[in-house]
Amino acid sequence: MSLLDRPLALTATPCVSQVGVHRPGLGTVLRRVALSLTVACVVPAVIFLVCFNAFGVWPAIVVALAWSYGAIGWRALTGRRTSGLLVLTAIVLTGRTVIAAIAQSTFFYFLQPIITDGVVAATFLLSLATSRPMVARLAGDFYPMDAELSLRPRMRRLFWHLTAMWAFVCLAKAAAMFWALNSLSLSTFVAVKSISMPAANLLAVTVTICSAVLVARREGLIGVRATPIAVAA
Numbered sequence: 001m002s003l004l005d006r007p008l009a010l011t012a013t014p015c016v017s018q019v020g021v022h023r024p025g026l027g028t029v030l031r032r033v034a035l036s037l038t039v040a041c042v043v044p045a046v047i048f049l050v051c052f053n054a055f056g057v058w059p060a061i062v063v064a065l066a067w068s069y070g071a072i073g074w075r076a077l078t079g080r081r082t083s084g085l086l087v088l089t090a091i092v093l094t095g096r097t098v099i100a101a102i103a104q105s106t107f108f109y110f111l112q113p114i115i116t117d118g119v120v121a122a123t124f125l126l127s128l129a130t131s132r133p134m135v136a137r138l139a140g141d142f143y144p145m146d147a148e149l150s151l152r153p154r155m156r157r158l159f160w161h162l163t164a165m166w167a168f169v170c171l172a173k174a175a176a177m178f179w180a181l182n183s184l185s186l187s188t189f190v191a192v193k194s195i196s197m198p199a200a201n202l203l204a205v206t207v208t209i210c211s212a213v214l215v216a217r218r219e220g221l222i223g224v225r226a227t228p229i230a231v232a233a
Contacts, residue, residue: 037085037205040071040085040086040088040089041085041089041201042198043071044064044067044068044093045064045194045198047060047063047064047067048060048061048063048064049190049194051064052190057106057186058106061096061097061100061106061109064093065090065094065097068086068090068093069090071086072086072087085138092112092116095112096108096109096112096116099112100112110181110186110189110193111181113177114173114174114177114178114181117170117171117173117174117177118170118171118174120166120167120170121166121167121168121170121171121174122167124163124164124166124167124170125164125167127163128160128163128167132159133160133162134166135158135162135163135166135208136155136156136159136163139159149221152219154215154218154219155219158211158212158215161211162208162211162212165207166204166208169200169201169204172200173197173200176196177193177197180192180193
């Protein structure tokens with residue numbers, strides 16, 4: 001039998017099937033960001049402020065540290081992924097607490113975040129010279145990343161610009177808080193810090209989210225459920 005005599009069904013072209021490629025929607029991404037920031041940053045800050053006003057500085061230090069390790073332990077016991085931001089917060093709080101306890105001075109406890117902001121800013125700036133700026137390393141906490149996605153030109157530019165922005169934010173916070181720590185009383189400093197730092201962080205987070213959403217929409221990364229892929233019959 002010649003090729004022309006074969007049934008049409010046997011010479012049909014390859015079919016096209018739908019292979020699902022799940023991309024989280026904007027609401028899912030925002031909830032993930034909000035949860036990560038709340039657990040790692042907002043709750044410890046609120047706990048510290050409440051305990052500071054009610055019981056004093058040392059109980060506030062201990063309770064804030066206990067919250068961070070409690071959150072890590074709870075996520076481990078329940079099989080949930082622990083974000084890098086939560087681990088970083090716990091490490092920073094541990095270092096601050098140990099140094100303050102050794103020095104028996106709360107001044108060093110409040111000085112260390114200023115030093116930390118300076119170190120973080122330097123780390124972010126140095127990472128701009130590498131193939132993976134710091135924001136690219138943390139992006140997986142908020143959105144499922146893979147090698148192909150992280151290497152897209154728009155994504156790489158986004159990571160570079162956001163890393164530079166966060167470096168500037170950290171430097172500005174360090175300079176402002178160093179002045180406040182040396183110029184204001186402890187109670188006034190804690191009040192100013194509790195208001196200004198969350199406000200600065202919220203503004204930076206808002207810029208980060210808006211920039212990321214804009215790029216994600218251009219790249220088709222938000223809410224894409226399925227992509228047609230040709231598959232051999």
